[in-house]
Amino acid sequence: MPDPSDQILSSLDAALKRSAADATELVYVGTRDATTRFAENGIHQNMLSSDGRVIVRLMKDGRVAVSSTNDLSVSGLDRAIADALEIASFLAPDAAFPGFVKSDTAPVVNAFDPAMDSCPPERRAQAVSHIVDQAKPAGVQASGLFRLTTSRVAIANSAGTRQYHQDTVAELSVSASDDPTFGQGWSTGVSHKIDQLDPKELGRIAIDKAVRSRNPQTLPAGEYTVILEPAAVGQLLLFLGFLAFSGKSFAEGRGIFSGKIGELVTGANITVHDDPFLAEFTGMPFDYEGVPKRKMALIENGVARGVAHDSRSAKLAGVESTGHALPADNPRGAYPKNLVMAPGDATLDDMIASTSMGLLITHFWYINYLNPMKAQVSGSTRDGTFLIENGAITKPVRNLRATPTILEAFAKADQIGKDRVVYPQYSAAMYVPAMKIAGMTFVEDTE
Amino acid sequence: MTDIKAIEEAGSYVAAQAGKAGATYADFRAVAITAEAVRLSDGKPDLINRKVTFGYGIRALADGAWGFAATPDLTKASVSDSLREAVQIARSSAQLAPRPAQLAPLSPVHGDYKTPLKTDPFSLALKEKVQYLQHLDELLKATQGINSTGTFLDFRREEKWFYSSAGSVVTQNIVHSGGGFTAAAKRSRREVGERSYPTSGGQYASGGYEIITALGMESACPEIAQQALALLDAPSLTERRTNLILAGDLVSLQLHESVGHPLELDRVFGSERNFSGTSFATPEKLGNLKYASSIVTIKSDPTAPGGLGSFGFDDEGVLAHAATLIDKGLLVNYLSSRETAARVNKDSTGAMRAESWTDLPLVRMTNINLTPGSGTLEQLIADTEDGVLISTPDKWSIDDRRENFQLGGEIAWEIKGGKRGQIFKNAVYSGSTVDFWNSCDRICGPEEYRIWGTPSCGKGQPGQNMRTGQGASPARFRNVKVGQPA
Numbered sequence: 001m002p003d004p005s006d007q008i009l010s011s012l013d014a015a016l017k018r019s020a021a022d023a024t025e026l027v028y029v030g031t032r033d034a035t036t037r038f039a040e041n042g043i044h045q046n047m048l049s050s051d052g053r054v055i056v057r058l059m060k061d062g063r064v065a066v067s068s069t070n071d072l073s074v075s076g077l078d079r080a081i082a083d084a085l086e087i088a089s090f091l092a093p094d095a096a097f098p099g100f101v102k103s104d105t106a107p108v109v110n111a112f113d114p115a116m117d118s119c120p121p122e123r124r125a126q127a128v129s130h131i132v133d134q135a136k137p138a139g140v141q142a143s144g145l146f147r148l149t150t151s152r153v154a155i156a157n158s159a160g161t162r163q164y165h166q167d168t169v170a171e172l173s174v175s176a177s178d179d180p181t182f183g184q185g186w187s188t189g190v191s192h193k194i195d196q197l198d199p200k201e202l203g204r205i206a207i208d209k210a211v212r213s214r215n216p217q218t219l220p221a222g223e224y225t226v227i228l229e230p231a232a233v234g235q236l237l238l239f240l241g242f243l244a245f246s247g248k249s250f251a252e253g254r255g256i257f258s259g260k261i262g263e264l265v266t267g268a269n270i271t272v273h274d275d276p277f278l279a280e281f282t283g284m285p286f287d288y289e290g291v292p293k294r295k296m297a298l299i300e301n302g303v304a305r306g307v308a309h310d311s312r313s314a315k316l317a318g319v320e321s322t323g324h325a326l327p328a329d330n331p332r333g334a335y336p337k338n339l340v341m342a343p344g345d346a347t348l349d350d351m352i353a354s355t356s357m358g359l360l361i362t363h364f365w366y367i368n369y370l371n372p373m374k375a376q377v378s379g380s381t382r383d384g385t386f387l388i389e390n391g392a393i394t395k396p397v398r399n400l401r402a403t404p405t406i407l408e409a410f411a412k413a414d415q416i417g418k419d420r421v422v423y424p425q426y427s428a429a430m431y432v433p434a435m436k437i438a439g440m441t442f443v444e445d446t447e
Numbered sequence: 448m449t450d451i452k453a454i455e456e457a458g459s460y461v462a463a464q465a466g467k468a469g470a471t472y473a474d475f476r477a478v479a480i481t482a483e484a485v486r487l488s489d490g491k492p493d494l495i496n497r498k499v500t501f502g503y504g505i506r507a508l509a510d511g512a513w514g515f516a517a518t519p520d521l522t523k524a525s526v527s528d529s530l531r532e533a534v535q536i537a538r539s540s541a542q543l544a545p546r547p548a549q550l551a552p553l554s555p556v557h558g559d560y561k562t563p564l565k566t567d568p569f570s571l572a573l574k575e576k577v578q579y580l581q582h583l584d585e586l587l588k589a590t591q592g593i594n595s596t597g598t599f600l601d602f603r604r605e606e607k608w609f610y611s612s613a614g615s616v617v618t619q620n621i622v623h624s625g626g627g628f629t630a631a632a633k634r635s636r637r638e639v640g641e642r643s644y645p646t647s648g649g650q651y652a653s654g655g656y657e658i659i660t661a662l663g664m665e666s667a668c669p670e671i672a673q674q675a676l677a678l679l680d681a682p683s684l685t686e687r688r689t690n691l692i693l694a695g696d697l698v699s700l701q702l703h704e705s706v707g708h709p710l711e712l713d714r715v716f717g718s719e720r721n722f723s724g725t726s727f728a729t730p731e732k733l734g735n736l737k738y739a740s741s742i743v744t745i746k747s748d749p750t751a752p753g754g755l756g757s758f759g760f761d762d763e764g765v766l767a768h769a770a771t772l773i774d775k776g777l778l779v780n781y782l783s784s785r786e787t788a789a790r791v792n793k794d795s796t797g798a799m800r801a802e803s804w805t806d807l808p809l810v811r812m813t814n815i816n817l818t819p820g821s822g823t824l825e826q827l828i829a830d831t832e833d834g835v836l837i838s839t840p841d842k843w844s845i846d847d848r849r850e851n852f853q854l855g856g857e858i859a860w861e862i863k864g865g866k867r868g869q870i871f872k873n874a875v876y877s878g879s880t881v882d883f884w885n886s887c888d889r890i891c892g893p894e895e896y897r898i899w900g901t902p903s904c905g906k907g908q909p910g911q912n913m914r915t916g917q918g919a920s921p922a923r924f925r926n927v928k929v930g931q932p933a
Contacts, residue, residue, distance in 0.1 A: 033805075033909055039717040042545030046536045047515035049805045049909075051502060067497045070519050083497045090574035091492055121514075121539035129543055143720040145908045175721040179729075186721075258636050331486055331494040365724065368844040370853070370931075371873055373637050378853045380846040382724075401844075401851060401877075403931075444851060444877065 004152060005164035012054070012156035015077040021058035021085060023100050025157040026077075027288055027327060028054050032117065032150040036124040039143040041132045046121060052152075055288075056084045057328040059100075062093030066328045098315040102160040106285040106292040109277065111167035111192040117150045119194060124148070131174055131203030140183065140210045142203065144174040148194065153284060161290035167282075170194045171424060174202050175383065176210035182398070185209025186362055186383035188231065190281065190424045209362065209384040213396035219387065219442075221400070225358030226440045227351045227388070232363045234423035234430035235379070237272065237339055239367055240406045241428070243375050245274075245298055247313035247324065248333025256375050256407070257304045267411040268302040269344060274324070274336035281422040281429050283338040291323040298336065302411075310334040337428040344416025344433060351415050351436040353391045358436075360386040360393060364402065376405040400442040412438045449479045449501060449606065450521065457526040458610030461505055464527075465612035469534045470507040472550070474611040476762055477503035477521075478804035481569065485576045486599040490584035492577065493597075502804035503608075507533035511547030512540035517805045550785040551795050555614030556766055560759020562622040563752065564655030568602040571656055576600050580628075583664055587630045590672035592679075595631040599649060600624075600659060601902070603914075607762075615764040623755060623914060624658040625651030625902060630668070630675045640678030640872070642857055644671045646696035647841050651900030651914065653757045674858060677870050684859050684871035684930040690834030691876055691927040692827060695891075697856055698817060698919035699899035700840040705880040706738075706745055707812040707915065709849035710772055710780075711798075711906075712787035714810070722908050724847025727880065728778060730791055736778040739884030744818040745773040747782055747796055754814035754916035755900030758800075762808035765797035772815070776885070784810050802911035809907050814898055816918030820890035824921045827891055834862040835929050837874045853877040859929075876929040883924060891920035 012026045030052035037045040053070040054077060065087035069080040124146045135142035148170050155163040173188040187205035189197045228236075243249070244256035244265075252258075257265070275295040276283030286292050289311055297305040309317065310325030313333050324334035352360065359381075367379035381399045388394065417433030424430075458475045465473030479501040486494045504517035507530065514536030516529040580598040587596045602624050609617040627649025631641040643649075644667045652658045693701060708714065709726040717725060728736065739745075749758050749767035759767055763785050772780050781791065782798040787810060800811040828836065842855035859874030860867040878886075899919060903912040 035909060036540075037718070037721070037908060038543070039720055040545040043512065043540040043543045044545060044718055045515075045807055046513060046540040047517070047807055048532060048536060049504070049515075049517040051500075051517075051519060051805055053500065064492075065495060069498070070500045070502065080499075087495050087497065087573055090572075090577065091495070094492070096491075121536045122542070125539045125542050132543060141717065141720075143717060145721055147908065173721055177717075177720060177725075179725075253636055255636075329484075329494065329496045329498065331484075365847045366844045368842065370842055370844075370855070370875065373639070378842070378844040380844070380851065382847050399846060401846070401853060403853075443853070 005154065008152065008154040009156060009162055009164060011072065012154060015081065016156055016158055018078060019058060019081050021060045023158045024058040025100050026054055026056055028052060028154040029327065030152040034119065034124065035145065035147040036121065036128060037145050038128045041135055041142050043125060043128055054080060055327050055329055056080045058084050058088065059097065060085060060088045063088040063091040064094040064097045065091065068329055096312060096316060098311045100157040100159045103290045104292060106163055109282045109285045111282045113168040113193045116148050116168040116170055116194045119148055127172065127199040130199040134203045134207050135176055138207050138211055140176045140178045140207055142174060142176050145171065147171045155290040157290060163286045163290045165284050165286065168192055170197050172197045172199060172202055174206040176206040178210055178214055181214035182216055183210040183214035184383045185213060190422050213384045216396040216398045219397045219400065221442050221444045223439050223441050225355055225438055227355065227358060227360045227434060227436045229362050229434050230421045230432045231423045232361050233341065233435045234432040235364050235367050235425065236404065236406050236409065237341060237430050237432060238425055238428060239377050240375055241336060241339060243372055245307050245336050246333055247307045247309035247317065250307040251313045251316035255307065257307055260304045261306065263304055264302050265304045266299065266302050266407045267413050269413060269416055270299055270302050270410045271342035272299040273297055273340045274308060274338050275340045276338045278338060278340055278431055280431055283429065287323045287325040288327045289321065289325040291321050291325065293323040296322055308334045308336040339428065340431045341433060343418045343420055345418050346415040348417060348434050351434065352388055352393060355388045356390055358388045359397065360388055370403055374405050375407055376403060378403050401444050402440055402442050404440050409437050409440055414438050453521050454608050457503065457521055458608055460526055461530050462610040462612050464530060465507065468530050470509045470612065472508040472612055473530065473533065474506050474609065475503060476804065477608040479606045480803060481604045483569065483602045485573065485580060487580045487584060488597055489595060490581045495573065500803065504804050505529050505533040507537045508548055509534045509537035510541035512537050512544040513548060514540060515807050548786050549789045551788040553613065553765060553785060556617060556760065556764050558617050558759060560619040562620065562653045564622055566656040568624050568656045569604060583628050583668065586665060586668035587628065587672050590669060592632045592676045593630050593672045595633055596628060598628040600626040609760065609764055611764055617760045617764055619759050621653060621758055622655060623651055623653055624655060625649050625900065626659045626662060626664065628664060630672045632676045632679050634679060638679060640675045642671045642675040642678065643839055646899065647839050647857060651755045651902045652753045652898065653755060654753055678858060678872045681870045681872045683873035684835065685933045686930040688926055688928055690831055691924045691929055692831060692834055692836040692862065693922055694836065694838035695895060695897055695919045695921050696899050697837055697840050697854065698922050699917035700843060700854060702745065702815050702817055702917040702919060703812065703901055703915065704843060704845045705849060705852055707815040709880065710782050711810045712781035712783040715781060716787060716790065719906065723906055727848045727850045732778055733791060734779060737776050737885065738773050738778045738881060739776045740887045741776045742820060742890060743773060743776050743884060743887055744771065746771050746816050747798060747813045748816050749797060749813035751814045751816060751898055751918060754898040755902065755914045756813040756916040761797040761799045762801050763795065763799040765795045767797055770796040782810050782812060800913055802913055806911045809911065811906065811913045812904065812915035814916035814918055816898065817890065819893045819896040819920045821892040824891055824895055827889055827921060827923055828862055828867060829865040831862045831865060831923065836860045836862055836867065837876065842875055850880050852880065873931065875931060876927055878927055883927065886925045886927065887922055888925055889923040891922065895920040
């Protein structure tokens with residue numbers, strides 16, 4: 001079987017040669033998505049979808065334009081190039097665009113599992129059965145997702161950059177619920193290798209939590225010490241990233257870190273990197289402009305250290321690209337997609353044992369901005385919220401709406417977990433620990 | 448170019464061969480999407496993009512369970528393979544199906560639907576669109592203090608070909624147009640006053656370029672710019688309980704989040720539990736729950752002219768039709784598919800929709816329209832002794848059962864003695880769905896009514912962004928918690 005990288009890059013090379021632009025960049029993004037969803041203790045949605053598209057960005061007389069197509073024939077690519085040339089023809093020259101550069105070939109990272117790329121639907125169904133078989137005797141309903149994705153990205157530009165990367169990602173997410181008693185539980189796992197996911201264990205965790213969270217009590221609104229499980233930390237970190245780590249908003253003076261690099265922005269025990277070479281979950285080793293990635297500090301011991309740039313925001317900020325460009329048809333600019341928070345030395349049990357009164361939170365739902373100027377968000381707890389009294393979990397509680405200001409919340413982290421897990425959301429991956437925060441505001445019971 | 452003959456052959460093949468392949472039912476849906484985005488920042492192009500995508504998906508029901516396979520490869524071999532694959536996936540689903548799928552009855556349909564439009568937006572030169580947005584930028588910056596603008600236009604054409612083994616053949620050509628702007632007065636990173644028009648994220652509708660010209664963007668520039676300046680020094684809305692008037696665009700968001708989503712019947716049955724959640728509006732409440740006050744009637748209506756959720760047929764081939772969801776406050780129906788409707792012994796409301804060819808259809812909102820009452824917004828304000836008016840949604844979060852919500856708008860006005868007073872920023876309000884809708888005591892009339900478009904409603908895994916509409920007039924709600932602690 002021919003190496004797909006040769007075939008894709010040859011096709012892009014040929015199209016580059018046919019382009020009448022002064023400079024051209026072609027980005028191929030191919031996906032194979034095999035997803036099984038289950039609910040009511042059975043499979044209800046089950047699909048396989050494949051697609052490949054090419055994003056054209058070109059420069060003609062200093063004018064820059066973008067188009068994209070999933071018609072990968074010669075005529076299809078030529079039409080997309082012609083579309084971009086037509087758009088460029090009436091634009092003013094774009095002085096802010098730095099042009100395309102030749103980048104070194106990025107190191108190959110091994111994140112591809114051939115077994116996943118050809119996994120039959122029967123195997124996904126078998127994994128689901130391991131979960132449902134535990135849920136039924138426990139008297140709960142299992143729901144979830146088992147998704148296997150193969151991604152291929154190839155980049156070629158007229159400056160000579162050539163990059164190729166392929167990876168596979170298996171994601172298994174499990175919810176367990178007992179509606180009459182409001183019991184809810186949840187767990188998730190993600191890996192580049194299908195064999196590294198353990199459906200039985202993920203099912204066990206979610207079902208156990210659903211059983212333990214039956215008949216939750218109502219708590220009054222107010223401020224509580226909270227212990228966030230890793231997914232909840234990851235959700236806050238992701239939203240902080242949208243506001244703080246984007247090079248575009250930073251360079252335009254709108255970012256949370258604008259004017260704050262080198263300053264203490266949160267607790268001294270908080271360190272966050274973007275690291276695509278993390279052993280637990282490697283990312284793409286280059287960005288969508290073909291710039292090789294490297295590990296970079298975003299927050300170090302509470303001090304703002306940097307933001308993620310693509311070539312455009314880097315030029316505006318007067319720095320080099322950090323290798324975080326997203327596809328050129330995205331208007332939001334660069335963003336880090338492999339966020340890693342440094343661990344502490346506490347176990348989850350340590351955190352619970354040292355808490356006289358507080359809440360254990362599995363994760364949040366529908367976090368959204370409340371006051372983006374302050375990095376304040378609103379979201380409700382979900383899938384298992386528990387009251388801790390005198391160092392022990394005493395009872396489940398109904399979901400509450402939290403309105404944390406993220407940097408302030410992290411500044412009050414007096415314990416950080418030593419164990420971390422990979423938590424995926426919105427095409428980013430966070431490798432995060434649990435965290436105990438001395439005070440988070442909850443505005444109301446949600447039910 | 449789309450090869451229509453090849454699409455027709457593929458659709459006919461799937462419809463004819465589904466049985467031999469082992470399916471008791473199958474449908475074929477090919478989709479070609481052309482999209483154009485023109486986004487300017489401070490009058491300079493930020494993103495100008497043309498995108499085309501084509502492909503098809505085959506949905507098969509075999510052994511009582513569903514399978515779906517999608518690809519852009521329209522060769523005969525690929526079509527045949529995809530049908531076989533969809534059936535194989537369905538059979539693997541059947542190993543663990545919650546129950547054999549039963550479908551509400553549907554007679555075969557033959558139809559062709561085209562969005563009514565005057566000016567095809569793709570027939571206009573991109574240059575004209577860029578110049579129009581640059582003109583808006585100039586108009587906004589004519590107000591001293593406005594130092595940042597964003598202007599945009601978006602157009603989308605979706606051509607669809609649907610064939611089913613039950614004998615349906617449907618073609619559709621749906622065109623959407625959208626546009627809007629933001630104006631900001633910035634003194635520092637934290638001192639910003641920003642306003643959007645016609646609403647945050649712009650207004651979208653089905654139709655041609657005439658949608659854009661009817662938005663009144665040029666004439667709105669001076670007032671919106673002044674409001675942005677006023678927000679620079681405006682105080683935040685502090686916590687209180689009061690009468691709340693929502694502008695039409697916030698009523699639209701409220702309908703979307705607390706009526707549309709909880710009444711998606713797949714969600715009610717738990718299909719989305721692992722992602723976007725469930726619904727408090729469980730089936731035993733159908734016909735029993737006083738969801739809202741008696742002045743509230745809400746319909747799903749994909750036939751409404753100009754709605755962003757308007758179409759001729761849903762993605763199961765169900766003819767678009769209006770269906771009352773809440774009748775004078777009482778919950779009487781759900782948004783449904785053929786399968787979910789059968790579980791409540793009803794016909795499908797024709798709400799099965801997919802974002803693109805790669806996606807499985809899900810139960811989605813169409814146009815969720817609140818029947819207007821009477822009077823203008825100004826008359827409603829004059830009728831309000833004490834309260835707050837909030838406009839232009841910019842904050843939203845609602846729990847996974849769609850009960851407790853916290854929403855907010857860019858701008859609020861205090862209402863005292865029937866008149867607008869102090870302007871506030873950071874205007875949020877919160878409540879619980881049923882209590883909130885039951886507190887609705889007045890809805891403005893047809894003269895204030897508009898179907899607001901939501902161009903990116905997320906649901907499903909893999910995530911799909913659907914385009915929905917919400918018909919709304921401004922409305923008043925009594926004794927609502929607004930603001931945040933001082």
